[in-house]
Amino acid sequence: MNEISLMPVEEYERLQQRSAEDVKELWDILDEVKDPEVPVLTIWDLGILRDVQRQDGQIVVTITPTYSGCPAMDNITSDVKQALGNAGYTDVKVQTKLAPAWSSEWMSSNGRKKLRDYGIAPPEDAELDEDGLTPDAHAQCPHCSSRNTRRVSEFGSTACKALFQCNDCNEPFDYFKKI
Amino acid sequence: MSDAIKAATLEYATRLGDDSVVLGHRISEWISYGPFLEEDIAYGNVSLDYIGRARMFYTYAAELADDGRDEDDFAYMRNDREYRNLLLFEMPKGDFAYSQVRQLFADVYYTVLLPELLQSKDETLSAIAAKAIKETKYHLRRSRDWVLRLGDGTEESHKRTQKAVDALWGYTHELFDMDATEQLLADEGIGVDVSKLRDAWLQRVTEILTEATLTVPEDSWEVKGGRIGYHTENLGHMLTEMQIVHRSHPGCKW
Numbered sequence: 001m002n003e004i005s006l007m008p009v010e011e012y013e014r015l016q017q018r019s020a021e022d023v024k025e026l027w028d029i030l031d032e033v034k035d036p037e038v039p040v041l042t043i044w045d046l047g048i049l050r051d052v053q054r055q056d057g058q059i060v061v062t063i064t065p066t067y068s069g070c071p072a073m074d075n076i077t078s079d080v081k082q083a084l085g086n087a088g089y090t091d092v093k094v095q096t097k098l099a100p101a102w103s104s105e106w107m108s109s110n111g112r113k114k115l116r117d118y119g120i121a122p123p124e125d126a127e128l129d130e131d132g133l134t135p136d137a138h139a140q141c142p143h144c145s146s147r148n149t150r151r152v153s154e155f156g157s158t159a160c161k162a163l164f165q166c167n168d169c170n171e172p173f174d175y176f177k178k179i
Numbered sequence: 180m181s182d183a184i185k186a187a188t189l190e191y192a193t194r195l196g197d198d199s200v201v202l203g204h205r206i207s208e209w210i211s212y213g214p215f216l217e218e219d220i221a222y223g224n225v226s227l228d229y230i231g232r233a234r235m236f237y238t239y240a241a242e243l244a245d246d247g248r249d250e251d252d253f254a255y256m257r258n259d260r261e262y263r264n265l266l267l268f269e270m271p272k273g274d275f276a277y278s279q280v281r282q283l284f285a286d287v288y289y290t291v292l293l294p295e296l297l298q299s300k301d302e303t304l305s306a307i308a309a310k311a312i313k314e315t316k317y318h319l320r321r322s323r324d325w326v327l328r329l330g331d332g333t334e335e336s337h338k339r340t341q342k343a344v345d346a347l348w349g350y351t352h353e354l355f356d357m358d359a360t361e362q363l364l365a366d367e368g369i370g371v372d373v374s375k376l377r378d379a380w381l382q383r384v385t386e387i388l389t390e391a392t393l394t395v396p397e398d399s400w401e402v403k404g405g406r407i408g409y410h411t412e413n414l415g416h417m418l419t420e421m422q423i424v425h426r427s428h429p430g431c432k433w
Contacts (some may be wrong), residue, residue, distance in 0.1 A: 068310050069203075069231025098235065100308035101313065133320055153217030154321055155224040159314075163217060179313045 011108060017051070018044075026052045026059060027094025029087045036075045037158050040118040043076060048058045050097055059084060061091045064102045066179075067159040104160075104178050115176060116142045120161065123178035132178065134162045141166035151175075187360045188301060189243040190263070192372050194252065194406065195304075196236030197264035200254055201240040202285060203229030208272045221321060225282075228314045235307045253414060255425035259408075259415045265367070266405040267350040271364040276336065277343040279325040283387065284347065286319035288354050291379045295371040304369065314328050323387055330391025337392065344388065345396050354380070 018027035030049060035041045043049040043063065044138045051062040061080050065073050077094045102122045107115075112122040119142050126139035136151045146168040156163040161174040180188070206226040213219030236248035248256075268285065272278050293315060296308035329336040355377040357365070364370025385395050404410065 065231070065310075067228060067231060067314060068235060069227030069229070070306075071227065099302065099309060101306070101309040131316070131320075133316060153221055154317060155217075155221035157220070159224045159227055163220075177317075 007109070008105070010105060011151075012084070014106075015046075022054055023052050026054075026084070026089075029083055029089075030061070030080065033076065033079045033083050036079075036154075038115070038118070038120065039158075040114045041107075041111050043080075045108045045111030045114065047102065047111075047139045048076065057091060059089050061092065061094045062097050063094060064097050066102050069159065103179075104176065107176075119143065119173055121164070121173060121175045123176055126175060128178060134175065134177050139164050139171060142169065142173055143171045144169040183363070184369070185243060187363050188369060189240055190360050191364055192236045192240040194263040195264050196233045196240060196253060198268055199229045199236060200233035201262070201264040201417070202268040203227075203233060205268065205270075205272055206278070206282070207232060209275075209278065212255075214275060219433075225321070229312075230319070232307065232311055233308075235261055235303075237300070239303045239307075251425065255343055255422045259410050259418055261408060262391050262405075262410065262414060262418070263408060264405050264410075264414075265350075265353055266322060266402060266411055267347065267354065269349065269405070269411060269417060270347070271413050274339060274341065276339040277346070278330050279322055279329060280343040281317070281347055282322040283293060283326045284354075284384065286315060286388075287323045287380055287383045288376075289315045290310055290319055290383070291374065291376045292371055295376070299370070300368040326393075327391045330388070330393040340391070341357070341393050348396040348398075349400040351424075353403040353405060356403060356406065358406060399402065 007120040018024065022052060027044070030052065031042050031044055033043050033049075035043060035046050035048065036047070046066070048063050048066065049061070049066050051060075053060045053062075059078060061084075063073070063080070073096065080094050081092050107122065111131055112124070115122045116125070121139050121142050125142070126135055129135050134151060134154060137149060138147045138153070139149055141149050143165075144166060146166055148167045149164050151162060152165050152172065155161075156174045160177055160179070162177050163172060164175050165172045203226050206222055206229065209222045210219060210226070213222055222341065234250050236251040240253055241249050243367065267281060270277075270281065273281075293308045293312045297305055297312065299305045299308070326340065329340040331337070332340075355373045357372065357374045361370050361373070367374040388395050402411075
């Protein structure tokens with residue numbers, strides 16, 4: 001039997017937001033801006049890009065950090081300005097918005113797939129502990145799909161990831177934490 | 180916002196920023212000294228979370244001060260007597276047990292404090308709390324695991340961990356002190372009345388220490404003064420190291 005996968009409401013709303021006539025082109029331009037730490041994901045895929053507006057001739061782009069100390073924010077800001085600048089938009093303001101706090105739920109379904117292909121297990125590839133945190137085993141290996149894996153460290157190469165190792169193919173891999 | 184409330188909120192945001200930057204810096208001192216690579220990376224990540232919080236609190240403080248200063252001026256251009264952080268956070272990193280016990284005390288503190296700050300009428304403080312709550316869950320699980328492992332570990336690790344608990348205990352009372360500034364903000368629904376949080380903190384810490392076969396010390400001594408700028412000698416040394424590059428090259432950009 002075929003299953004029809006439902007798009008999460010949050011993602012549907014985000015798609016609606018970017019299809020508004022006067023800013024559609026701007027969202028498309030910003031699709032070339034990648035997260036410096038996970039270069040397969042765009043800032044839209046990650047849910048870091050919150051809003052794009054035209055205000056009196058100025059383009060106002062709103063982004064939100066994944067973690068408080070995310071060192072990529074400054075890079076992302078300049079990448080956003082550069083991408084829009086290359087397309088002829090020079091009057092650009094990038095503002096950071098803290099609320100609502102970023103959630104890994106905001107990642108697009110396409111982003112999750114890209115993440116897996118890149119070798120990072122997305123949040124839903126592990127069954128969380130009862131307290132909602134990363135479990136100590138069984139995140140699905142993005143390389144061989146085995147569930148026979150163990151957590152090596154709660155904190156991986158960046159704050160948003162934990163480090164796992166697969167007991168079957170022996171490859172280490174990053175797991176994108178649910179937050 | 181009335182002038183009095185605004186001034187108090189500026190002071191409050193600065194205090195919270197000072198707490199975060201000082202603890203974040205102390206944690207960062209473990210980088211390249213961790214017991215193994217993953218732990219080193221984990222500590223680096225926790226440190227970054229705190230430095231990130233400090234940036235958010237200082238950015239807000241700078242906005243309220245509106246006198247041309249920015250977040251860096253708050254972090255790098257104030258002397259120890261101008262810092263308002265809790266003394267617990269400025270204590271030197273000590274051995275690994277000492278740092279983990281301090282971290283446990285801090286993580287449980289934020290576990291009880293942040294949900295209250297989330298309720299703040301001040302949107303920025305509430306937004307910062309919302310971000311920090313999520314991170315603190317991970318921090319606490321890690322420091323709890325370490326304190327259990329060290330307390331209920333070898334004779335040596337138990338001895339050192341108990342020593343750390345005893346050495347730090349007298350600095351934890353200050354975490355729950357209120358003064359006129361914080362009382363004003365608590366009454367306004369902006370700040371947190373931390374004096375009401377000690378029971379919850381103590382209960383949680385007691386559970387963990389007991390499980391780790393450690394003894395909760397008697398309340399026989401306490402040291403305070405961070406909130407009025409009276410620090411231990413440790414803060415001056417720490418700031419010297421933290422601020423030297425910024426102060427040697429004022430306004431430098433790359």
